[in-house]
Amino acid sequence: xxxxxxxxxxxxxxxxxxxxxxxxxxxxxxxxxxxxxxxxxxxxxxxxxxxxxxxxxxxxxxxxxxxxxxxxxxxxxxxxxxxxxxxxxxxxxxxxxxxxxxxxxxxxxxxxxxxxxxxxxxxxxxxxxxxxxxxxxxxxxxxxxxxxxxxxxxxxxxxxxxxxxxxxxxxxxxxxxxxxxxxxxxxxxxxxxxxxxxxxxxxxxxxxxxxxxxxxxxxxxxxxxxxxxxxxxxxxxxxxxxxxxxxxxxxxxxxxxxxxxxxxxxxxxxxxxxxxxxxxxxxxxxxxxxxxxxxxxxxxxxxxxxxxxxxxxxxxxxxxxxxxxxxxxxxxxxxxxxxxxxxxxxxxxxxxxxxxxxxxxxxxxxxxxxxxxxxxxxxxxxxxxx
Numbered sequence: 001x002x003x004x005x006x007x008x009x010x011x012x013x014x015x016x017x018x019x020x021x022x023x024x025x026x027x028x029x030x031x032x033x034x035x036x037x038x039x040x041x042x043x044x045x046x047x048x049x050x051x052x053x054x055x056x057x058x059x060x061x062x063x064x065x066x067x068x069x070x071x072x073x074x075x076x077x078x079x080x081x082x083x084x085x086x087x088x089x090x091x092x093x094x095x096x097x098x099x100x101x102x103x104x105x106x107x108x109x110x111x112x113x114x115x116x117x118x119x120x121x122x123x124x125x126x127x128x129x130x131x132x133x134x135x136x137x138x139x140x141x142x143x144x145x146x147x148x149x150x151x152x153x154x155x156x157x158x159x160x161x162x163x164x165x166x167x168x169x170x171x172x173x174x175x176x177x178x179x180x181x182x183x184x185x186x187x188x189x190x191x192x193x194x195x196x197x198x199x200x201x202x203x204x205x206x207x208x209x210x211x212x213x214x215x216x217x218x219x220x221x222x223x224x225x226x227x228x229x230x231x232x233x234x235x236x237x238x239x240x241x242x243x244x245x246x247x248x249x250x251x252x253x254x255x256x257x258x259x260x261x262x263x264x265x266x267x268x269x270x271x272x273x274x275x276x277x278x279x280x281x282x283x284x285x286x287x288x289x290x291x292x293x294x295x296x297x298x299x300x301x302x303x304x305x306x307x308x309x310x311x312x313x314x315x316x317x318x319x320x321x322x323x324x325x326x327x328x329x330x331x332x333x334x335x336x337x338x339x340x341x342x343x344x345x346x347x348x349x350x351x352x353x354x355x356x357x358x359x360x361x362x363x364x365x366x367x368x369x370x371x372x373x374x375x376x377x378x379x380x381x382x383x384x385x386x
Contacts, residue, residue: 001032001377004054006074006088006095008067009040018291019101020089022177024051026366027373035083037074039066064132067091071136085376093139097376099150103288104159105133111286111308112217114327141166147376150174152289153310172372175310176289177365178298178357183274185300185354191275199262201276206234206340209277209301211270211292215242218290219283219306219326221251226283226332228255232340236281239273241266274299278346279339283326284309297321297357300350304335320352 007020020036027034034051041053054077058069071092078086078094088095091105102108109130113121124130140146141164149171151157157171193203201207208227212218220238227236238248238261245263252261267273270292274280280296282305287293289310293303297314305312306326315321324331339346 001027001030001373002035002082002084003027003032003373004035004037004074004077004083004086006037006086006090006092007041008038008070008090019099019176022362022365023087023369026369029366030370030373032373035077037077039070063129067129067132067136085373088140091133091136091140093136093143094145095140095143096145097148097150097372098140098146099152100156100160101150101152101288103156103286104163105130105137106163107159108217108286109134114285115216138164146170148172148372150372152176154313155308155310156288172368174365174368174372175360176291176294177360177362178291178294180298180358180361183271183295183298185350187271187275187299189275191272195272195276201235202233204233206232206279206342206346207277208234208236208279208281208336208339209239209273209296210237210281211239211273211296212282212290213240213242215240215244215248217285218287219285220244220248222283222327222329222332223281224248224251224255224257224261225329226336227261228257229329229333230336230340232337234260234336234340236261237264237273237277238262239264239267239270270295271299274301277301279304279336281336282306282309282311283324283332285326287311294357294360297353298360300347300354302339302346302349302353304332304339314356316352316356320349320356 005020005023024034035054036051037054037056039057056070056073058073060066060069074092075094085096087097087099089099089101109124149160151171151173152175154173157168157173160166160171161168210220210223249263252258274296280293280301280303282290282293284306285308287309293305293311297303303311303315303321305323307323308326312323315323317323322335324335
């Protein structure tokens with residue numbers, strides 16, 4: 001197998017990059033010749049068994065120029081015919097396999113429009129970068145060389161079927177995997193007391209945990225407003241970096257909840273917070289399948305999220321979490337108040353959350369990927385090409 005994987009840049013905290021790492025490791029075990037095509041990459045070659053790195057770093061002045069230049073570089077590499085399969089994590093027409101880890105851009109813009117004034121809704125569709133992504137997305141999904149799209153949730157699969165008419169058999173659902181040993185309910189035994197004590201959180205307080213960047217998309221403003229209505233003793237912990245971080249802190253002060261809200265900024269290891277928390281909260285406008293929510297469930301935390309979040313497909317309301325409209329602040333307040341009551345059995349809900357993700361191990365993810373690669377390569381191998 002000669003396989004290329006295209007991803008613009010490496011962010012060690014990014015979900016797509018962790019997926020790429022897992023794909024590289026699986027392919028290395030299979031003896032595949034793998035080339036990673038990237039603008040910037042700081043991943044570990046050794047951890048993935050070794051691979052060729054092809055750097056495509058064309059000069060650019062705008063985001064459109066950056067993405068278009070990278071796509072052209074990848075397309076040129078594809079045109080040389082060295083690869084049996086090209087897996088792209090960017091919207092590049094002509095790739096063999098695309099992983100829709102970010103979902104459908106057209107769908108995201110529609111969800112985002114819900115929080116924008118009328119003039120900004122018009123402006124986002126006139127924005128050159130959004131127009132480029134919408135065009136590239138459509139050209140990629142309609143390209144005859146596209147043989148499969150990895151969807152990490154049924155949400156994404158449904159959107160591609162409805163918007164682009166691709167058959168479901170071309171859209172396998174391969175959900176993200178999680179390290180079930182590292183992210184485990186036993187983290188509470190290790191971290192709950194010391195992590196809370198280190199931040200002045202009492203044992204009687206319910207800790208609601210949010211993890212992630214992209215505060216606007218993932219609903220931090222709505223979360224703060226919902227939390228402000230709580231009367232029960234509780235803390236909200238917001239873990240992650242974002243350009244709107246200072247604005248979120250100001251909103252917390254304006255709402256009178258600054259003393260009950262902790263903004264940690266970026267952390268290298270979020271496991272202590274999973275161990276210290278009682279409930280994971282993510283009122284996202286749109287999120288195909290967030291790794292943070294998956295990790296939280298693996299750690300035995302009930303999850304409250306929105307209907308436009310792929311992890312909601314694993315949630316049974318009232319059993320291992322709740323599913324709400326991202327913008328319904330009153331509904332969020334009601335559920336948070338309900339969960340802040342310890343008689344609502346966080347532990348039992350957490351056990352159900354863990355059980356819901358028990359099959360999503362990293363090993364299972366690797367096997368699903370290898371099965372898909374083999375299926376896609378059968379026609380090539382049958383035709384005498386190695």
